[in-house]
Amino acid sequence: MTESVSPALAAANARLLMLRAELGVQTREYSPIAPSLAVSEELHQAQEHLTTYRQQVAAVGQGCPLSPTDTSWVQELAQRLPSPTIYEPPLPALPAAETLILHPTLATTLLGHELAAAGRIYFLLRHLDTTNQGWVTVETARAQLTDPNAPLRVCGWRRLRQLLKDGEGVLWQRDNDRLWLTGAAKIAHKLGCQRLTGQAVEIPIKALLGGIQQVRAHFYASFHSGREAAPISRQTLHTVTSVPERTQRLYDDVAQIKSQTNLAIGEKHSPFNQEERYWQQGSGVFHFLDTNGQQGAANGEYLAWQLPNSYQGPHQPHGQRSRKRLNQQLADLRKKVAEGNDKSKIGRVFWSDGATATRAFSRNATHDQYWPQSADASSSAQLWFNLTRRE
DNA sequence: GGACGAGCAGAATCGAGAGG
């Protein structure tokens, strides 16, 4: 886009470039005061609005006697004219992307370190850094995040100052008037994260603009969005996400996480295996009467027990590539610090099909392995087959 | 009895205004 520039401004710009060259400061590609696309678009809309109104006035005015002595036509014209509507320019638009990429492990780690509020600021600053230069000025942050008219307004300036203090050294480094944003891998490393698990997900910017509860809820929900919908207990979720069970249920509602009841169908019922199963599963075991004959003959009696729920998050997965890259960066950072690797003693027990569950069972028969039965639309619960562990 | 949902009350935290 080429625009004419006043000679004085052009001279001043040339002088600035010369001074920068003398000081050895690198100069970016400079576009001389061309109005931004958004501004010229707004101007164009306002002009169209004015043109339309002029046409309306001209159409109504035709046929009116233009006598300088008789001014009654003025009142008549005023009654026939449409009342002019005030042109209201649109609110400043959000940067082009309306979603941001969030790694569930990072989100839950922020929750665990009471950094959800500061984390929200971090992701919004990343969003504001449209050129990926790695920093945002404090002035920009203040204008975009605290101004009552700003589309990204989430708090007052005083609260922003507190949050900038909270995230200092972890989420960003403040250098006079700039906030240098820390990379995702470095944040994870600083917060003691071993590796990123689950798929990155796309979170709508809108989700970060509500109350802190909504933000926390979406951070929590990203954990479900980024993993398979395998059963997981509230207790395990508490361990993994640091969100108490009561709060998890609340977040389920806020972030619209879908939950699914799961039931495991075991062997045919007999007094002997009932005791055995009680011993293994505890008192959650109950009598399942198969009236429809889904497991074999109709009205067969089986032992069954309730498994933890499975959950489906509201966000779209983003793919594996960025996670692999970040895990490589994390591994590089970890090389500098000697530490053990706490591998799970149990490992995966829920599988998508019987074949993989059987293979897993053949490798390790010390734990039950489960795979889902084909879904029954009439039932609210998902039923699971299982292979029983051998002691 | 385990897992879950729901309601309630008190605690904790947040956010804004006032004043220095």
Added chain:
DNA sequence: CCTCTCGATTCTGCTCGTCC
């Protein structure tokens, strides 16, 4: 820019009920 205050919002522990 900091501290204090206070109302609003959010979180959490407790209890009870339901389902299997």
